[in-house]
Amino acid sequence: MRLDRFRRARARTAMALAVAGLAAGATAGAGPAAAQPKAAPAPAPDCSAAYRIEQKLANGTTWRMCWRHESKAGIVLQHISYQPPGETRPIKVLNSAKLGQIHVPYDDGSEEYEDLTTYRFGDGLVNLAPGECPGGTIRTVKVREPSYSDSTDVKGLCTTTRARGHAYRMLTDPLDGSARKLYQKQGKDLLVYAVNKVSWYEYITEWRFQDDGTVHMNVGATGSLAPQDYDAADGQGWPIGKGPKARALSHSHNVFWRLHFGLDGSSKGRIEQYDSKVTPPAPGKPAPSNRTTRTQVTRELAGDARNMRWWRVVSATGKNKDGHARSYELVPGATAKYPGRGFSRHDVYFTQYDKCEQYASGNPGCPSGHPKSVDKWVGGQTLTNPVVWVNVGFHHIARDEDQQPMPVHWQGFSLAPRDVTAMNPLTPKELAGANGQLD
Template sequence: MHPNARQTPAARRPRKWRWGAAAVALAMAGTGAAAAPAAAAPDRDRAEYCGDNAMVEEKLPNGSRWQLCWHVDEKTGLVLEKVAFRGKRDKALLNVLDSITLAQLNVPYDSGYNEWNDITSYGFGGSYMEPMDGDDCEGKRRAAWTGAGEGSKKVLCVSKQETGLAYRLQGPSPTKPYAKMGHDLVLKTISKVGWYEYLTEYRLADDGQISVRLGATGDLAPRDYTTPDEGWPIGPGQSDYSVNHYHSAFWKVDFGIGANQKVEQYDTAPTGERGRRSAIYKTKKKDITTEENLNTALRRWWRVVAPDSRNADDHPRSYELDLGASDAYEAHPETMPDVTFTQYKPCEKFATFNQDPECPGTSILDYTDGETMTDPVAWVRIGFHHIPRDEDQSPMPVHWQGFELVPRDFSAQNPLIPDDRLPVNGDGVDGNGTA
């Protein structure tokens, strides 16, 4: 029975894809290890894990491939699992994520009158997930079982979209530079909670990057008005002040790059010294070996790295977190960390107000109890403080919040480059490929 058919709890598949020998062999592809014949096995595993209706496999125009499983959770909505990437020169698919999904959406009002937890109190699946219809989908529509009593609806939109210039380089010919347009594989669902309609979107780029986004549209609540210091004037005159509010979203990102993954933090800071023309900065690495709540700082970033999975340059593969713009909601301790890293546990499903019966009522603060991490999960919080404006009526234009998962040494070179730029790798060659 495929995952998008209705299942009893006992029949549901395991929530974690364990790395078997074939999967480890796949992760080692490109290292020179003689394990290539087994590399196709994880593709079969993924097909069996997904079922016929829950597999997405697409080749983008530049030759890159993405393959993944998907299903709809009654609470968290769209869930992607076993997400794998293959550049046009790669011998096999390489796993990137075991799973990714929303884990909470906290919506408090500046007036203090209301605060909602849209994921745990309502949900993005079930009756809250909208069927795709008309101009809300640019591509193919896929159906899924969305929750008890809801049956199957066409809720997933799968499309390929041009994203603009992927790279440009003035080459040997002044009239014909190296240039290429990029493309994304876009997966999207829509959930209606109250007056808002939320777009859960994942953009999987042909260079291996994953853009994780939550869009908000729909309408402003027609009766949520307050005072000038807690809202913004909407409509004629200065009488109706639509209340300011937060969209504080959490995602749960379960990495699957390889066995025995590690978390590293990098900080670049000035030394107080100057070189010939500029200040001297140095970058230091810190291993995050145990569970921890962390916050951004100038020139700070994190990556999840698999030391035993190496690219053709013999560098360990990793993915970097790029959090971008975000506003923290300071009123709750659990909404303060920008990112929390924890060891994977099946019962730790929601960022706050956890509803799994094995660890009910817990949050990311409870999950960070000092356990050593070999299978890290990132809980990423991106906050957006929404001060309404006249243009939000009606319907409201989509406003977005989210983050990026950026490949770092996942490939030895840019997966999209032309063949005659392949010799340009490291300091041993010049721009013409001459040693």
């Protein structure tokens, strides 16, 4: 029975490849038979050239965005769009993306920091050495009150590209005796990153934009362990000196990102939550069943990640060429959720847009009486213009290898395109006719 199923699957694959070959046209090297759409005019820039990032990657994808600098948040990216091969216009993804807070509580309760709002994280932007931006460009950032530079012109923003390995690989298995064919492509990313110093710690804020539309947002902590913490007064710190000496205090880094989506140019996206439940085999069936349900998140929500749970932000206006609504899925990274504060108890928050709500905790910009943390903004408003807050925690128990200097430890998450394009945006031309043709 299993062999028969495998054979049928192979036969369907062979049929799909044959259809794809016909769709590629009779002329060798021809693309799909349908006339190719004319290229749209170049999009009008959203910012001046000095603040514009535009990168066409080797596989044909172009990412465009603007950047600016804030004294608290550091680098802010705006008007982010993605244009893969085959799309005549850029696809708007985000209105803005930035850090929303770095909350650092110590295990013994002696200290608790909010690195963005209390220590003006953005002013800690540091100059990058040429070797820190291999093959790229280091841009000058105007910092009004720099903490670690003698000049307000800080060479602190790197834009470059980097190979990431396989974008895909597929070896055909034809049943007609013809030779197998390998389809493989190596992926490329646009990297945008900066380094901000807060006391002993140095944070690498990195955005990676893949040629297939995926976006990774990460923060890497490096620098030094704070030497004044080596006494570990709680008696629980990890010894990093000879014998039991120099016990470094353990602490957490709770990093928040603030994302304001603008899919297809509209801020009126909707939020959906998906949960899957596996049940034992039903009578007459050999395997367990897995049922996935969708919940429309119509009001503000403080959400918690669970096994087989995920969320997506869905475009209010745009569809791909198959007629499916474009969306981006939130893909959380590894986290150590810190329950000590209300704002750090949840993995994601969806709030209705309010211009004054900029930081997940210690928010300074709202009128008197307005709550200062994201957990208190989830008040049940209808989500017509949602803002997404992602919280990823890291519990740092020091080790001998953390000195000196401290290796980078990363925390972050990804945004994965879901139905943004009708097929893999890097599909080779000869497979372009395989869309939905496997039956």
